[in-house]
Amino acid sequence: MYLNSLQMILLVCLILFVLILPLTIKKIEENLELFLFFCGIFAVTVSKMWSIPLIEESFVAPIKIAVAVLIAGFLFKIFHSHFQILMQKTVKTLGFKLSVFLTIIILGVFSSMITAIISALILSQVATAIPMSRNERIRFVVLSCYAIGLGAVLTSIGEPLGTIVISKLSGAPHYANFSFLINNFGVYIFIGVFVSALLAIFPKHKNNQQNIEITEEVIEDNCGNKEVLLRAGKVYLFVMALVLLGDGLKPLAYKTIANMHYGLLYWVNMVSAILDNATLAAIEITPEISIKTLKFLLMGLIISGGMLIPGNIPNIICASKLKIKSKEWAKEALPFGFILMTVYFVFLLIFA
Secondary structure, three states: OOOOOOHHHHHHHHHHHHHHHHOOOHHHOOOHHHHHHHHHHHHHHOOOOOOOOHHHHHHHHHHHHHHHHHHHHHHHHHHHHHHHHHHHHHHHHHHHHOOOOOOHHHHHHHHHHHHHHHHHHHHHHHHHHHHOOOHHHHHHHHHHHHHHHHHHOOOOOOHHHHHHHHHHHOOOOOOOOHHHHHHHHHHHHHHHHHHHHHHHOOOOOOHEEEEEEEHHHHHHHOOOOHHHHHHHHHHHHHHHHHHHHHHHHHHHHHOOOOOOOHHHHHHHHHHHOOOOHHHHHHHOOOOOOOOOHHHHHHHHHHHOOOOOHHHOOOHHHHHHOOOOHHHHHHHHHHHHHHHHHHHHHHHHHHHH
């Protein structure tokens, strides 16, 4: 995986483009999947990582997620009105704030068992059923996706990151088993999920009836068969793009971040906002890693994954369903992410 200076410069520039262009150029923001797809092709080409296994993986890896989105889309289309009635009754019985709080807590905690994908699909439907302005809906979804991203890592079932950690550390000296991540990260994760849920019940924006009506109209338009198919296709392309981008940037990651000090690694792992955190974990984790370093490494990856749409599968699914743009997501997610990163960094320095 040798890289010369020109290859490194091109890959670093690519990372900057992926971070900046979707937030500044509307056309790219509207066609984010296609943009990332071409970025992935560019990355693999520059790093000379093309291979038959990679091509196969890029076509196969997105299938499970896209099929789940497709099936859920048709199911939600069929039972949309019933689900809305159920959620309206729930909100009427428990109140808006308690309903939102419990939704985030439940999805965050149980995402490790029902998977991040299923949690995101449920969230996307809940978000359409609870009457909110567009701004508040985006805030609710962003904070929920943070909670899902945090909670899903606690087992090898929730998302690939947990699978990789347990697989890499299954031998000496850690002998990681199913409860390894819960035992070592449970407290950190549950605090993050609780904080996300708590913030969601304190609105930043005043609800506006016009905004609510407009948002509901857009969501109703999403219910056509064509839209369900298109959404699944976009998710497929998005995941394919991330597979290519992750593999294309692997040589750069090996050369620059694989052996960093845990404190620096924590902040550098903010690149997880645009890259698959499982790819980075596979590069950075070795069997000899200390628990302290592992805590800095994983918390940096997990938190930063919520900052931008490409950072997590739940982000991608919900942004696609609710037509949330990159700039809208970043406006809500980046400030919270930076604060959470800082608080956890200090907490880990003291207690890890």
